[in-house]
Every structure is written in structure tokens, then in C-alpha cells.
Amino acid sequence: MNQSKQFALSSVALAVLTLVGQAQAAGQAVPQDATSGVVAQEIQQVVVTGTASASGTRKIDTAFSITTATEEQLKSASPSSTADVLKLVPGVYAESTGGQSGANVEVRGFPSGSDSPFVSVQLNGNPIYPVPVLSFFEGTSAFRLDDTIARVEVLRGGPSTIYSVGQPGATMNFILKKGEDTPERTIRLTTGTGKLRRGDVFIGGKIAEGWYGTVGGFYRQTQGVRDPQFKADDGGQLTASLTRKLDGGELTVYVRATDEKNAFYTGVPLISSNNGRTISAFPGFDPLTGTLMSNEMRHFTIDAAPGKTLERDLADGRGMRAAVWGANYEQEIAGWEVSNKANYFRGDLNTISMFTGDNPLTAADYLAAANRSHNPTAATASGSMTYVNGGGAVDRDQQVVQAGLWSVEKQLRSFTNELRVSREVLAGHTLTVGGYYANYESDDEWYLGNAHLMTATPNARLINASLTNGTVVARNGKSGNVFYAPVASYKGDNLALFLADEWKISDRLRVDAGVRREKQRLEGAVSNLASGDTDNDPLTVYNNNTSIPTGFFTRLERDDSVNSFTVGGLYKLNKDASVFVRANKGNTFIYFDDLRNAGTQAALNDRNGVPNPEVTQYEIGFKTANSLYSAYINAFYTDFTGISFQQITTNAVLNSVSGSRGHGVEFELAVRPIKNLQVSLTGNYQKSEYRDNPAVTGNEVQRQPNFQFRLSPSYRIPLGDNSVKLYGTYTHIGDRFADQANLSYLPSYQTVDLGALASIGDKWEVRVAATNLTNELGLTEGNSRLTGAQSSGPINARPIFGRAVEASLLYRF
Template structure:
């Protein structure tokens, strides 16, 4: 680990010094003609490099028409449709592995990722990542319990590119996200028609079809239509379809004089299995992780057909039937309208969308760590029949009968049901005008109206074997106590019904001044008001069958029929200022400072407990972050580099941990600093090597229990080394590429008691282009079957560093092959 740190620090430092010195020399001799070597390199680099140098980004820019990436005074990562495919992302969140300073835990499957942004403390979900489509937030709140933004988005061939902005001016525009903003840009059709069909197969019996049609419909009119359908059992086969469903997207664009208006609609209907922890063996203080006997941590899951359909004891006389195959799926649609035009010297932009859908969670959540069946039975007797022998009673299999071997390792896992219906409307209006040469003023407003209707059933623990595709277990004691029936051995411990709605209104003003051809500065401020209200059911404990001997459903959490009403209004100010100096046409340095906020969300209201606590800003504060950045950017045919150093100061962030039997809450802050880098070198024709990643040091503060500890789940060091080589073969070509990834060690918890060791992965791919019509792609991820953990047992507190544990590893080796035809 230390060697990796020293290597990366030295490599980045050397790259910075070399590139800065070259840029300064280029700036001093900007009028000189390029050397022969430079000209040769430029010819070899081709159109792709030219496209990178001239690339325009629209995310975080004051003007709707965008700014050259090299000329932006902030940190932004871009990826084209081809770069997205070459990365072989397992989900939308997994795309973020391309972004330095972001660590995405995408091991839950298509949905339910945890995403951490450098210097921003978070323990789960993705509170500091906002997902946008064509500049509009898909849903204006980045995170709710059992919802994070990437869960509401699926990647397909209708996407032209993605832009990921970190910090910078994002505190001013759109939702005002101070962390990271993922903005997916849809294809809208060109004069030259594009028509493709793609078929994909791979690990887990993957069957996927994609189609895209786009082009000119009539003079001034353009349109696209596309989508996908897939079925897969996944790398971890739950014995039913892990992914089942698809998506359709359509756009219609009307070119206007000096602008355009684009309408789009995207409908998604897909079920996705959600994966949590599996049994593992931990030793050496958590530094060494190994396979649990009989359980492959790379491909195994506890889920099985035996427990697929399960019952929830919701209240006396009320049971609910659920299907694990529903997972963390999505049945939703988003409609949008973007308008941009120059009118009488004004640049006018308006972006609006409406989102409506169900994003439910019907999933397994692992509980206590594995133990022998005899130990489970002994604990049950100690609790419910203390005068009996520890081995008194019976443990039998639900399906197929027969006694459970006392040495059989067993685990407890909750089968949870969380239903969420989300709706939202957002609109952002901007107007810009150049007041005098080089001086542009932008003013605008943002409005969001959003709702969430929730019905939760947490707990519902089941006893099962610690084996892949586990078997359920019944437990009865000699005194007639039924500890587990049909596997169910725990009650629903938390069952709120809640209805929330919110409104946000923001006004912003930005000023950009181009002082000279080389120097430009900008500043902006935002004033935002949020109003939230909600009603949350009051709860009581009931025995759902009025039988005290069936202990698995005693003290079940049940709504009383009455509700607690919660309200809160907040107003915050955000600010940004930056400057950029061009050393030459394609090289620049920048500085940036901002102060941003996130508001409390619906779940923070519920967790506040009482209206008095909710209204106490010291008890439930709005998080605030101050960020400073200094960066360097350059791009030319031989190399490109985007490097920035950052400092963050965070206060007032609320944390939530849902354990096996409770919901825990705390408030803290943090400080962090580090460096991010995106480096690419093209030394010869058709060859490129790139290095991306970050080094950071972030620690908690403002909470005596954890002050000075490392921010949980974030590696101090992570990087990706990616070489690619294109082999021309006449009218055909083959591109070979691969990625070596290093993820540093981390702590799974705020107390820094549960250690997560570093891991390394290797991905390889090949793309064959045959003529103008055919593409064949073969890719493999985690080729070496590395065992790496993204989280420990989040249902437990304290150290988990010795013996059997539950933890969530990365997926094992997965292979995909696809064929695409252009017609």
C-alpha cells in the first residue's frame, strides 16, 4: 500500500512538473510553428484527439451553449458513448469509476449503490451525487432512504456522452449540488442518419438487445428512438432472473434561428435483484479476507427460489405477499423539454421535466454474522426456555424436512419491503447577455416540486443456511415456543407509512469577465428556499397472531392509524468564484472557491423524532461545505492532463445506520484535502496510455466520538491505469484495451473499527470494426477473480475483524460479447 502511495505521488508530481514546464515554454513561444515531432504526433493522434481538444461541455457553465472543456475553471470529467462501453460498467453508478475523486460501491447490482465523493462524509447511498438528463435532475433530491439517483437511470445507446462535474460552480446552477453532478446528454439526431442494432450475451445467461434510430425527419426537424430489453441471472445467480425488463427513449428536436427546442421522453420498466453481504472469514484484524467454507464470495448469494416468495406479518389479520425478484427495480417515466435560443442579444434557456414512478425495494438484508446451528439453538433456549438444556428443541429444514446438523453454519437475513412512489417537476430558466465586450451577466431561477409516498416493513428476519442459494430453517423448543416458522424468526421492527412533499425555489446570478485573451474570472451567488412537510404514522407494538409462543411475530411494529405532522422551512446562500489563466491556446491553470449546501431531506424529518427537534437547527442542521481548488489543464496530440488539488471543510452532515433491530442517527463534520488527476500519453500512432485517480486525506470533526478518524468507506488512494492500442487492418481495425485498478484500504465504519483491505482488479477488452457496418466487442471484468470488499456488515456496529462475518464483495469474473450492425 505504501509503495503504491509513493509511486502515485511521485508519478503525479513528475507529471505536473513536466507538463507545467512544457506549458510555460509553449506559452512563451506560442507564435512559433510546431516542431516536426509535434506535427507527427498530431497526425498520428487523429480526429479523436482533435475532438478532445475542442470538446465543449455544458454542465456547470453559465451559457447554455457551453464552454470548451480546456477553458473551464473547474473540474469536470467527460466520457463519450464509446468510452462508456469500453469501461464495461456493471450499472449506472459503476460509470463513476471513470471519475477521479469518486468511489462508487456498485456491488449491489443495477440499483442501490453507495457513492462517496472525496472529502464529503457519507456512509451509504449517494447524498452528494445528483443525476441529470439533458441538464435536468431526474429527481431533484439526490438521496432518500432506499433511493439514490443512479437507481433512477439506465444506460443504453441513446446516450451521446456523460459529463461529471465535481464542486465548482455546481453550487449555483440547477439543484445546487456541491458534490458531483452526473449529466447524461441524449443523442438528438444529425443530418447523417444513425441506425444501429446490438445484441449482447455474457455471464449469468445475459440476453440483451439494444436499438437506436436517429436522424433528420424534415427540414429543421430531427428525432431519435431507441432502447433496450434484457434478461440475466447475474454474476450471483439467485435462481431467478436478477435483471428483467427494458427501456424506451424518444426525442424530437426543432432547430430554431439561433437555437433549438428538444422534447424527450424515457420510460423504464425493469426488475433488478439487489445484493447485500455474503459469509466470509476475516482474520488479522480484518487485513485478511478469505472464502467462507462452501461459499464462493465472487459468485454466491444467499437468495434462492425457496425464499423468493415470502410473507410479511404486517398487523393482526393482515399479511402481505412479496417477491424477491422485484428487487430494487424501477417502473417510471420522465418527460422533458429543453429550449435554447439567442433573442435580440440575449441567450435564453429553459429546461423542464416531470418524473413519475415506483422505485420499490423488495430485497434481502443480511443480519448477524454466521454461527453454528447448535449455538443458535442454545441462544434460543437461553431466551425462551432457560431451564432446558442448550440443545433442547429441534431445527429442521422447511423444504424437504430433516434435522439440521448442529455444526451447520446458519445466518439471519431480513426480507424487507419498502414501497416508494416518487413524483417531481423541475424547471430552470436562465438568461445571459454580454453587457460589454468580454463581460457576460447570467441570471436565472430554479423551481422544484416533489413528493414521496412510503410504506416500509423492515425486519422480518429469516433463519437460513450459510450456503449459496440458502435453505430456510424451522426452530421449535421443548416448551412449545416456536422460534422460527417457514424460516421466519424475527418480527417487523419498523413499519412507518409516510407522505412527504417539498418545494424549492432558487434565484441565482453569475458574472463572467474575460479580462484578456488569457485571463478570465467569474463569480456567482444563489439564494434558495426549501419548504418541506410530511406526515409519518405513529407506531405501536402488537402480537399479530395473539399467540405468545410464536415469538417470531411478537412485538411487531404496527401503525396506530394516527400521524405525526412535520414541517420545516429553510433558506441558504451559496457562492462560487473562480479564475482561469491560459498559458497557451490549449493549456490553462485555474483556481476556484465555493460555499455550498445540501438541505435536510424527508428522512431527516422523520428521524428528527419530534417537531421541536426538527425545528432546532442545531439538532438537525443543513449541511454546509466550503471547497477550494487549484487546477491545471492541457490537451494536445501527444498528451493531455487534468490535475487539481482540493480542500474541503464540511459541517452538519447527518448519518443514518439501519441495524438488525434499530435505526441509529448522528451528526458530524469533516475536513479533507488531496489531488485528482487524469493523465493520458500518446507516444506513438494508435497507442494511448492513461492514468486517472486521486489521493486524499479526509477526517471527521465536530463529533467527539469520532473526531480525527478517517472518513468511512473512502480510500485514501485509488487509481486506474488504462492502455489501449488500435491495429489498422485495411478497411478494418482491432482495438485492444485493458484497465488495472487499485482501490486503497478503507474503514467500513465511522469508529474506524472495521477494516476493509485494499484490492486490485484487471479488466480486458477488444473491439473489432469490420467495414462500415459491423462491430464485435469482447470484454472481461475482474479477470483475476480478485476478492475485494466494498462494505462490511452495515447491519452491525463495532469491530468485525475476526472469524465469520457478513460483508459485500465485488463481483467475480464476468465476460460479455456483443455484435452491433449499422444499417
């Protein structure tokens, strides 16, 4: 372990011992009137995610790990996307370098190769879409941040295994603002790097006696930090809610509609050396702001079948055109606390995007490889390469690269409902009984492959290539076929019943336990595929052996049942400090893509091809908050079995099954040594390794840093009726491996963010924030389209975004 890890972990350990000792000492708590308003709110903060009662529990009094962020904390973090909010959460590593959608998120000790299978995204306590991940869809892609959000709560493990979707990983619950007696009306204008133009509006307040409402949303356009020569983000969102106060409760209905196009960024050319330990810029390519995408390839054609071509637009990216309607009902009736949460989601979440393929090479090397494959008797340099736009010969030393222009159309629909009733049935025993139901669908049409030959330059130029024997290797840039083109429709139903009991043994000691029984039924129809030549010309090799649906389908179905449980205990050291322990066993079911892949994985598992993953977790933690400091610290252990992996390479879909074990410590610390100054430290250290698969057993779980932390100071300067808050964050992300084989190394990196918020009276706010101020070059993934070592010479990999600055002006009216 290096010195930085030893120092940080020693500091955390010392902090734990010191804080526990202080919390146990009588009279150590700072008087309530000495705390600031913000700290007082933290001490009394109530969370609703993972609690048995719909009314929630004080954060300090919960026997599980949960991170919260207010609206101001969210804005101070300057998240680039919904997934990027997770940088605030210890134990979670979010790769948000793809843009607004398509993030990869890793949760402490949970093995995952891509997307976000162990993160469920909720709105007002109900999942937006009940399945956390499908191929080319993950939960954060279905959510956009704006000024209608009051706060977010992120639960890790804990009792989430028995409530709602039963997610054993992380549950990300966004809480909408509701109208209050005091009206709130704001307009925010934002500009920044990449010609960002954004407007936000929010109006909320009392409509009539007992009736409250809100309406708000945003519209934005930007070229993006990586300018693709067309709008990277273009669109907006509108949200409205209506609340009716009831005797002992309330009913809230809401609707949110989003229509936005978002560019999706994959890898760019880089130079790797020192066995992958050193990453540097590729000649002529700025890895912090460059992208291969360009107007030249924006509108592209897919050769789908003989006589069938499809036109696509890269500007559509990984966008979203969808709406969610929801209703939350909470009321106490005859001593019973009743809660029902329901929503309906429908939308198109398509992926029209570039996916990088083979690593860069010279034009001469590309021609040599083409001759070996299609003209073996000719000299290796035989043939010609010309630019599609403008003609002209391509220099033999010009670096070129192939990238696929993929099309995945995905139409999603779902309905979810959770009903709970709670009551104190015996002295100190509060019983909760509930049920959860989800019905969901996905209709898919995929065209993967469609490789194009282009220069390895920012906003690349397309290239034609032909050989002396008449073979056309690339025409109009197109250099590869569609290698996988399934058409599929899927349906799923989940029904779960759960029972929980909370036993208040004394004023200091409380224990809880819960069980869940869930059944899932999946069915689907997937097209059979054949290979064909779309133009019946064997010399145009770029479209030979194209994957083509036959018009016949294979029916798929599967039924599963699982049991989950949780048990925990909390002991209060004093009013605002506690320790807790927690154990649980949770499950995630297989999803539609696992069902489709079952045939190829049959040899790996004799239960219909793909197992249902199961995880056992143990936690022990400490929580406290007062005017001088706050601390949320927990140690964890995870034991995972039966997780299936899928990797889509340049020409195939690979599958495997593994398990893992992991342990570590997470920490959220803050000290307030003087008035208006706060310094916080959040992060985690963890060690997780694969098992149950001889090919990877003992290797580190891919993409997860063993050590990461964020150091964030902030200082508020009062200026009469005005004030200025200065804040910043230093982030360290430790080294990782990009692949299960631990052959592709991802070096550690550090970033610096700075910001300032000026409050002018009670009407105006001006905020300026900069992310990655030092233009650090850090990688979030290697070339996921290739297998094996990729640690020397030119590579494709996905770096973090370069320096970005935003400025916003808010007016309250």
C-alpha cells in the same frame, strides 16, 4: 505512506511540473494537422455542465474539475450499472456491488455512510429527481444506460453550487443523442456471464427540414453473476426525442420510460482474520458468485398486523417502473441567450430485497442463544431445527445465518425547471441571471426486519426452529418481527435564484463569480407506531412486538433558506493549456428522511433536530491536451459541517451528526507515445477526517479509500478497412474503514479488466470484454447492519462481483 502511494504521487507531481513547463514554452504545441481525429475532438470538446452559458465552454477552458466520457469510452469501461460509470471519475468511489440499483457513492472528502447524498444524476442538464438521495433511493437507481446516450459529464464541486439543484458534490449529467443530418441506425445483441441476453436498438436522423428525431432502447434478461435462481435483471427501456431547429437555437423534447426488475445484492458469509486485514471464502460459499437468495424464499409473507399479511416477491428487487418527460429550449433572442430546461418524473422505485443481519454461527449456537432468551431453565442444546422444504433435521454443526426480507414501497413524483438568460452587458462582462424550481413528492410504506433463518450456503435453505417449552423461534423460516413499519407521505418545494458574472479580462485571463439564494419547504405526515403480536400467541416469538401503524399520523414541516457562492479564475498558458483556481460554498438541505428522524435527533442539534449540511471547497488545477499527451490535475480542500448520518441495524435505526475536513489531489493523465497507442492514468489521493462529534473526531471518513487509481492502455491495429482495438484496465482501490468508529477494516484490492473491439468495414462491430479477470476478492462494505468491531471469524460483507465476460455484435443499417 506506502511505496506505491509515494511512487504514484511523485509521478503525478513530476508530470505536473513537466507539462506546465512544456505548455509555457513557445512553439511546444503539436501542429493541429498532426493530431488524430479522436484527440482533435478532445481538444475542442465542449462541456455544458456547470457552465453559465447553455452553449457550453471548451473543457480545457473551464475553471473547474470535470470528467467526460464519450459513448465509446463508456462502452470500453464495461460499467456494470449507472453508478459503476463513476469509476472513470477521480475523487469518486462507487460501490456498485448491489447490482443495477442501490449503490453507495462517496465523493472526495464528503462524509456519507450509505447511498449517494452528494451525487446528483441529470438527463440533458436537468435532475431526473431533484433530491439526490432518500432512504432506499439514490439517483443512479433512476437511470439505465443504453445506446441512446451520447456522452456523460461529471462535474465535481466548482460552480455547480449555484446552478440547477446546487449540488456541491458531484453532478452526473447524461446527454441524449439527437438526430443529425447523417442518420444513425444500429442494432446490438449482447450475451455473457449469467445467461445474459440483451438487445439494443437506436434510430436517429432527419425527419423533415428543421426536424430531427431519435428512438431507441433495450430489453434484457439475465440470471446475474450471482445467480439467485430467478432472473436477476428482467425488463427494458424506451427513449424518444424530437428536435426542432430554430433561428439561433433549438427546442428538444424527450421521453424515457423504464420498466425493469433488478435483484439487489447485500452481504454474503466470509471469514475475517488478522484484525480484518485478511478476508477469505466461507467454507462452501463462493464469495464472487454466491448469494443467499433462492427460489425457496423468493415468495415471502410479511406479518403486518393482526389479520393482515402481505405477499412479496424477491425477484422485484430494487426495480424501476417510471417515466421522465423533458423539454430543453435554447435560443438567442435580441442579443440575449435564453435557456429553459424542464422535466416531469413519475414512477415506483420499490425495494423488495434481502438484507443480511447477524454474522453466521452454528445451528447449536443459534439454539443455545434462543434458549437463553426464551427457555432459560432448559439445557442450552434443547430444541429442534428442521428444514422448511423437505423436512429433515438440521445438523448442529451446520452454519446458519439470519437475513431480513424487507419491503419498501416508494412512489416518487417531481417537476423541475431551470431558466437562464445571459448577455454581455459591459465590455468583457457576460451576465447570467436564472431561477430554479422543483416540486417533488414521495409516498412510502416500509416493513423492515422480517428476519428469516437459513443455511449459510449459496441459494440458502430456510429453517424451522422450536424449543422444548413450546416456543416457536422460527416458522417457515421466519425468525424475527417487523421492527419498523412507517407509512408516510412527503412533499417538497425548492425555489432558487442565481446571478453569475464572467469577466474576460484579456485573451489569457478570465474570472467568474456567482451567488445563489435558495428556499426549501418540506411537509409530511408519518404514521405513529405501536407494538403488537400479530397472531396473539406469545409462544410464536418471531412475530411478537411487531411494529404496527396506529392509523394516526404526526404532521411534520420545515422551512429553510441558504446562500451559496462560487468564484474562480482561469489563466491560459497557451491555446490548449490553462491553470485555474476555484473557491465555493455550497449546501445540501435536509431531506424527507431527516425530517422524519428530527425527533430522535433533537438533542444533537437545537435547530429542529437536524442541521442543513454546509461545505466550503478550494481547488487549484492544471489542464492541457495535445497529440502527445493530455492532463487534468487539481488539488482540493473541503471543510464540511452538519452532516447527519443514519444507520439501519438489525433491530433499530441509529442517527448521528458530524463534520469533516479533507484535502487531496486528483489526476487524469494520458500519453500517446506512438500512433494508435494511448496509456491513461486516473485516480486520486485524499485524506479526510471527521470532526465536530467527540465520538468520531479524528477518525478517517468511512468507506473512502485514501488512494485509488486506474491504469488503462489501449492500442488500435489498422487492418485496411477494418481495425482491432485492444484495451484493458488495472484498478487499485486502497484500504478503507466500513464504519465511522474505524473499527471495521476493509482491505485494499486490485482488479484487471480486458477487452477487444473489432470494426469490420463500416457496418459491423464485435466487442468482447471481461471484468475482474483474476477473480479478485475485494470488499466494498462490511456488515452495515451491525455496529462495533467485526474483524475476526465469520462475518457478512459485500464483495465485488467475480469474473464476468460479455460479447456483443453491432450492425449499422
